[in-house]
Amino acid sequence: MTSLSRRTAWATLAASAALSALVSATPLAALTPGDLAFRQAVAEQSAEIDAVAAFYRERDFAPLWTTAADAGRRQALFAALDGAADHGLPAGRYDAAALGEKFRTVRSERERGQLEVAVTRAFLAYAQDVRTGFIKPASIDAGLVREVPVRDPLATLRSFAAAGDPGAFVRALPPQGPDYAALRHGMLDLRRVIAAGGWGPAVGKGALEPGESGPAVIALRDRMIRMGYLGGSVAPGYDGALQKAVQRFQIDHGLTPDGVAGEGTIAEINVAPDARLASVLVAMERLRWMNGLPLGRRHIWVNLPDFTAKIIDDGKVTFETVTVVGMNQADRRSPEFSDQMEFMVVNPTWNVPRSITVKEYLPMLQKNPRAVSHLKIVDRRGRVVNRDATDFTQFTAKNFPFSISQPPSDDNALGLVKFMVPNKWNIYLHDTPSKSLFGKEVRAYSHGCIRLGKPFDFAYALLARQTDDPEGLFEQHLKTRAENTIRLDQPVPVHLVYFTAWPDARGRIEYRRDVYGRDARIFEEMQAAGVVLDAVQG
Structure with a gap:
């Protein structure tokens, strides 16, 4: 050249x-x-x-x-x-x-x-x-x-x-923790189930009870056997063994564990293995979104569709309580994010969010100025508004000039304690006077924040790291009846997550309902990108 x-x-x-x-x-x-x-x-x-x-x-x-x-x-x-x-x-x-x-x-x-x-x-x-x-x-x-x-x-x-x-x-590129490995193992197991023909015919009858017999009970029995909840040599009717199998299935799927195959339980039993596989695939993608995020040796894990909040120390659950999460409406679904809990407020004041103020309370005040009398209305200077002298009909959602709050009390919407996770969505964990909702199977009723079934015990568990008498410390603040703060010596990472498929301590995959429909939309996007259910038969 x-x-x-x-x-x-x-x-x-x-x-x-x-x-x-x-x-x-x-x-x-x-x-x-x-x-x-x-x-x-x-x-x-x-x-x-x-x-x-x-x-x-x-x-x-x-x-x-x-x-x-x-x-x-x-x-x-x-x-x-x-x-x-x-x-x-x-x-x-x-x-x-x-x-x-x-x-x-x-x-x-x-x-x-x-x-x-x-x-x-x-x-x-x-x-x-x-x-x-x-x-x-x-x-x-x-x-x-x-x-x-x-x-x-x-x-x-x-x-x-x-x-x-x-x-x-x-x-080493994928998530390396045991949860991802268990989900991946569950994925391969489900692909083998699908390749072998699935879990058999769906259970035809809407509800079944112990003592019944017939084709629907046979279908239920066969499905429990194929899912691994029942041994192969069993009686033909809905006997005690089948009842226990149904109960174990209910526990694994977040259902009331009464051993009765009601309509809700039958609906979950009839979910096809390919739908369960889709949940696992989405869970793996969700876990990849968190790969590299430091969970914290001690952290709080709030799984929205599981309706639970857990304190996890060095990989083990040391405290757990049921929750109520945001209802399935566009502006009320609980978001998913990670942040840190820095303090708790005992005897909190509820400062009503603007969205609730104008959407819910303003229409009530326009009909009756003395409505929601337990709430305090103040102007921009902090002066209490004279309801009888105020024409609330002149205001709209855009120009309503007042703030609404509820002082500390046993009936306060936040209960007697709230746990602060500073974030721009104003989401936190808190007590509630509405205890009856914790008895429901699906608990999506809040405006977005996380209500705790055992808020005091939750506080004690958090404070146990910084005092020999967590109950005494908490009660000392509670007895004041006035709003006050207890700071955590060490902020605790909080993860609001949404897993409809998640491994238990044994690595067995448990499933929950897709209460917000988020996983369904994620899987649609995954399929559009080229993910297929029967890609391999591991």
């Missing part, structure tokens, strides 16, 4: 603005025509992704995938891409088969450079998808306000290039 043609080739490489910054550290005279062709192709193909362009510029365009020395990296990546469906990922988006074919048919250094970047892009796509998910939560539902800890792609490339064991690096 003449010096003139070499200069012409280099001028071509640096011609565009996108490529002009990609100046080689290698002396021009040392580059062969093949080197130049490879570098130019890499520069062109990587120019539209800053992280990829920076990565190859840093390494002077040295290949990562396409030489004989890169065989270990290729093998690690393609093994992962081949198993992408085993993580519930849309395997088709990585185009592994086409990339593999290109390795066999590459005919020039330019094509090798193009392939080099194509493989890097597939690696980055897979790494992000399996590590922190491929669905953007905020695009699904306004209540999905969780911030996903997406990793820097340039840092990912640098780490992978420096890894002594590429296979170990790739295997």
Whole structure:
């Protein structure tokens, strides 16, 4: 190659603005025509992704995938891409088969450079998808306000290039905790169930009770056997063994464990295995959204469709209480996010949110100024409003000038204690005077905050870390009957989550109803991205 043609080739490489910054550290005279062709192709193909362009510029365009020395990296990546469906990922988006074919048919250094970047892009796509998910939560539902800890792609490339064991690096990308492993195991089990024909015919009758017999009871018995809740050698009727099996099923599905196959229980028993598989796949994606988020050695786990709040210490549940969550209405569903609990307010004042003030109380005041007399109405200067002298009909939701609050009392809407998790959605955990709702199976009745069934015990459990007498400390503040604060010496991470499929302590998957329909919408997006239920038969 003449010096003139070499200069012409280099001028071509640096011609565009996108490529002009990609100046080689290698002396021009040392580059062969093949080197130049490879570098130019890499520069062109990587120019539209800053992280990829920076990565190859840093390494002077040295290949990562396409030489004989890169065989270990290729093998690690393609093994992962081949198993992408085993993580519930849309395997088709990585185009592994086409990339593999290109390795066999590459005919020039330019094509090798193009392939080099194509493989890097597939690696980055897979790494992000399996590590922190491929669905953007905020695009699904306004209540999905969780911030996903997406990793820097340039840092990912640098780490992978420096890894002594590429296979170990790739295997470490997904969530590494036991919950993800259990969900993945459950996914493979369900795929085997589906391949074997499912759990048999649905139970036809709407409700069944112990002592009954007939075709519906036989269908119930057969379904319990196939689901693993009942041994194979049992009596034909609805006997004690079948009742216990139904009871175990109810416990695993968040139902009232009375052993009676009522309409609600039958409906859950009749849910097909592919629907359960969809729940597991969504749970895996949701867990990827939290991958890398520090849960905290001690943290609070509020699973909305499970209607529970738990304190977890070093991976073990040390306290649990039932909850009431936001009702299934557009502006009342509890959001999903993580933050920190910093303090609790004893004998709280309820400062009524503006949305509740104008949507619920203003219409009542317009009909009767003395309505909701237990609430205090104040103007912007903090002066109590004379209801009888105020014409509330002159105000609208937009111009209502007053604030409404409820002073501390046994009847306060927040009860006698609220647990503060400062956040812009004004969501917190609290007591409530409406205790009867905790006896219901589906407990979605609040305006969005989380009501606790055992708020005092919850407070004691939190305070036990900072005092030898948590009950005494709490009671001391409670007896004042005035609003006051107890700060936590160590803030506790709080995670409001939404898992309709989740492993118990044994690793067995439990299921809950999709009370907000969020999981159904997430799975629709997953299918649109290319996820299929029967991708593999593990």
